[in-house]
Amino acid sequence: MNQKLFKFGLIAPAFILIAATTFYPLMKSFWISLHDWDLKTSAEMGPFIGFDNYIRAFSDSQFWNSVKATLIFAASTVVLTLILSIFVAILLSKDKKYLSYLRAVLIIPFAMSPALIGYSWRFMLNPDYGLFDKIIGFLFPPLSDVVWLGTSTTAMAALISVVVWIWLPFMSLMFISGLMGMPSEVFEAAKMDGASSFKTLIHVTLPMLKPIILIASILMTMFTLKAFDPVVTMTRGGPGDSTEVLNFFIYKTGFRYFDMGYSSALGYILALITIVFVIIYMRKLVKGDDWN
Amino acid sequence: MNEVVAIPQKQKTNIKNENSIKWVAVLEISCVLLIVIFLFLPIFWIAITAFKPESEVYTASIFFQATLDNFRTVFGSAFNLGKYYTNSLIVVAVTLLITIPVSVLASYGLSRFHIPGKQLFMFAILATQFIPLIVNVIPFFTMFRDWGLLDTTLALIIVNLGHTIPYAIWLTKGFIDRIPIDMEEAAKIDGANRFQVLWHILLPLARPGIITATVFCFVITWNEFMFSLVITQQDAVTLPIALSFFVGEEGVLWNQMAAAGIIFVLPTVIFMLLVRKQFILGMTSGGVK
Numbered sequence: 001m002n003q004k005l006f007k008f009g010l011i012a013p014a015f016i017l018i019a020a021t022t023f024y025p026l027m028k029s030f031w032i033s034l035h036d037w038d039l040k041t042s043a044e045m046g047p048f049i050g051f052d053n054y055i056r057a058f059s060d061s062q063f064w065n066s067v068k069a070t071l072i073f074a075a076s077t078v079v080l081t082l083i084l085s086i087f088v089a090i091l092l093s094k095d096k097k098y099l100s101y102l103r104a105v106l107i108i109p110f111a112m113s114p115a116l117i118g119y120s121w122r123f124m125l126n127p128d129y130g131l132f133d134k135i136i137g138f139l140f141p142p143l144s145d146v147v148w149l150g151t152s153t154t155a156m157a158a159l160i161s162v163v164v165w166i167w168l169p170f171m172s173l174m175f176i177s178g179l180m181g182m183p184s185e186v187f188e189a190a191k192m193d194g195a196s197s198f199k200t201l202i203h204v205t206l207p208m209l210k211p212i213i214l215i216a217s218i219l220m221t222m223f224t225l226k227a228f229d230p231v232v233t234m235t236r237g238g239p240g241d242s243t244e245v246l247n248f249f250i251y252k253t254g255f256r257y258f259d260m261g262y263s264s265a266l267g268y269i270l271a272l273i274t275i276v277f278v279i280i281y282m283r284k285l286v287k288g289d290d291w292n
Numbered sequence: 293m294n295e296v297v298a299i300p301q302k303q304k305t306n307i308k309n310e311n312s313i314k315w316v317a318v319l320e321i322s323c324v325l326l327i328v329i330f331l332f333l334p335i336f337w338i339a340i341t342a343f344k345p346e347s348e349v350y351t352a353s354i355f356f357q358a359t360l361d362n363f364r365t366v367f368g369s370a371f372n373l374g375k376y377y378t379n380s381l382i383v384v385a386v387t388l389l390i391t392i393p394v395s396v397l398a399s400y401g402l403s404r405f406h407i408p409g410k411q412l413f414m415f416a417i418l419a420t421q422f423i424p425l426i427v428n429v430i431p432f433f434t435m436f437r438d439w440g441l442l443d444t445t446l447a448l449i450i451v452n453l454g455h456t457i458p459y460a461i462w463l464t465k466g467f468i469d470r471i472p473i474d475m476e477e478a479a480k481i482d483g484a485n486r487f488q489v490l491w492h493i494l495l496p497l498a499r500p501g502i503i504t505a506t507v508f509c510f511v512i513t514w515n516e517f518m519f520s521l522v523i524t525q526q527d528a529v530t531l532p533i534a535l536s537f538f539v540g541e542e543g544v545l546w547n548q549m550a551a552a553g554i555i556f557v558l559p560t561v562i563f564m565l566l567v568r569k570q571f572i573l574g575m576t577s578g579g580v581k
Contacts, residue, residue, distance in 0.1 A: 003405075006486055010401030013394045014457060015413070021428075021454030022420050028431035039434070088327055091320060102328065104568065109331050111564035113515040115532040116553040119539075120338050123546050129350040131337055169331060173572050226424050229517040229532070250426050255522055260430055267427035274422045 033264035040258045053265035063266070065241055066249040070273075073156065073245055074224040077163045081220055082213065085168055089175030090205070103176060110170040114162075118233025121162050125149055152242030155235050159243050162230045167223065171216050178212040179205070218281045225274050246270045341550035349547045362551035373552050376534035382445050383530060384513045387452045391509055395460035396502055400494060402461070403468040404476075414465075417458040428454055429522050436523065443525045451519045456509040463508060467501025468494070500570045507567045511560045531556045 033053055036046040057063045092099050092106070109117075124132040125148040137144030148154045186208070190200045206213075228247045231237060237244035237252070244252075247270065254263030341349060343358040366373040402410055432451050433442075441447045471494070479489050495502075517532040524533060535556070538549035564571065 007401050007405040007407060010405075011398045011407065014398030014461060017390070017394060017453055018417060018457055021450060022458065023416070025428045025431040025454065026420060026423060029427045032430060032434075043434075043438070087323075091323055091327065099324070102324070105565070106331070107564050107568050107571070108561055109335065111511055111560040112335065112557045113517075113532050113535075113553070113560075115515070115517045115535055116338070116557060117334070119535055119544075119549060120334055120553070123341075123544065123549075124334065124337060129352075131333075131352060134352055165331070165334070173568075177572050222421070228426075229515075232517070232521065233536075247424055247426060250424065251518070251522075254426065254430055255433070260434065264427060264430050267424055267430070271423040271427065274424075278422065 029264040030268060032260055033262075033268055035261045037260040038258060039260050046261070049261070053262045054269065056262060057266060057269060062241065062244075062249065066244045066246045067273075069156070069242065069244055070225065070246040070270075073160060073163075073227070073243070074221060076160050077167075077224045077227075078217060078220045080160065081164050081167050081171055082216060084164065085171035085216070086175055086206075086209065086213075088168065088172040089179055090201070092172065093176045093179040103173070106169045106173055108169070109165065110167075112166075114166055114229035115233045117162060117166060118230040121158060121230075122149065122234050125158055149235060150239060152239060155239055155243050159230060159235055162234060163224060163227055166230070167220060171220065174212055174216055175209060178209055182208055214281060214284060218278055221277045221281070222274060225270065225277070246273075338550045338553055341547055342554045343551075344547050346547065362547045363555070366548050366552045366555075371534075371537065371548070371552070373534065373555070376529055376531050377555070379445055379528055380514060380530040383448045383452065384510060386445075386449050387456055387513050388506060388509055390449075390453060391456040391460050392502065392506055395457055395505065396464050396495075396498065399461050399465040399468050400490065400498075403465055404473070414462075417461060420458060425455060425518060426522075429519060433522055442523060443528050445528045447523050448516075448519055448528060448530065451523065452513050452516060455516070455519075456513060459512070460505040460509055463505040464498065464501045467504075468498050471497045503567050504570045507563050507571060510563060514560050 032045065034048060034050060036049050036052075038046065092103055121132075124130045127133055127145075127147045127150075130148075133144075133146075133148065136146075146154055148158050182205075186204055187200065190204050195203070226247055227245060228251070231243060231245055231248045232251075235243040237248050246266065250263055250266045250270065253259050253266060340354065342362055343360070344356055345359050345361065348356040365371065401407065402414065407413075429451065432447070436442045436444075436447045475493050475497070476489050479493050484492070515532060516530070520528075520530045520533045524530065531552075535549055535552060538545045538552065
């Protein structure tokens, strides 16, 4: 009796708060997504239209454009971040004093505000006085005239580079903790057998990192599909709509055009896309026999 | 850590081999250097821009007469950074003061007791993470508009709680699950009541998990951008949105934005450095289970 009161007393506050701040608004916005609601003309929700908002997305060229932008952006960012972070982890996980200092400060970029980083990238890519622009122009003179945020390809590349920059340190630290937890005997054995460093990487290191690679892919995919702050602060979807990723498109539909119903529907479509990706990874994860 | 770049042992160390070791070492160090430059040059550049006088901002100079003028300007009446800083502090403090106790208690309950629907609840809060947060904001925006709560810190706190509590529960539950139950049993036998067990046994043992969750929630709330962009206009604006005030008609006041930015990121950077190790552990083991 007392026990029952105690245990429900423990979880009740969290349950009530989550219900009020997460479950309820999510159900409410699903309900909104089934209605026509232009907030500019009416403060009340419009007529019930079933799944018309969802169907509308399929014939909306702007929607497909942002799906394309999202997939290009997310795929490039996830792949680049994973490859680079494994590379960084292998380099930094060695037992040297100066590397241990470096590992200690590696988390700093991750703690920085993505909004500030987005603005700073804009500053540093400025064609007149930007530091990155000057460095790139110095190293590769043919690129010195590029206006980085002015063309669709380079703006997308810039956006990808920001998000890679934001996530690389954190992902590297995950791999570093994985690598440093590995038994050193395995590498000794590979060395004894005369395996080259490249072979050791392919046949020993990477298979052992597999569980972390899968977790990292899931986390990165979830984060990049939801990317928002750097888009707003750096490219604002431009030039044109070339970097208008879905999350930004949803924001624009909801809070610039105030088309609440359509915006909610788009949000749920993005959730579906995320879930599809996670299911694909999860199946891989379950198949992998080295996973408990 | 082992040398990943393995040199076949069967080969005898001759001059050729020593040479290649040297080259590998040089290559490695240059790669490390490149990584350091890529990751820290932008931060370094923001930091020195914050101390640059107006005339030096648009040059690539590293040597200049450092000035604190930018910091004085951003805290002056024109920008009023102090106000936005206070807003951010209020939002973060209240959000954390609610999130952490509530989540720790819930994690303890979920970890130690049989509760019907427990698995479903844990799955449901994980599943909400797949839905983009903007879906959360849409109904809140319309409700706050009706209630006259738009542009208040209270509105921001409410929306932030929906973001932080699920994370905090997942993070702390992972830690509490790993604490052996024996000590609690022993304390109970010694006559401690439930609250004493919670306070004197569980909390000290769960401290690393609680710290991790606190720092994590601190960082995401402090840097939270979208809610603030949608909900605030003037009075309740927090720091990430305040940065956009430096983007004006005639361009961007980079040196002042950098000064504001440095003060803005300082707390999260310091906290992150303090709990770096537990944080990575918590994210890799507690976060995905």
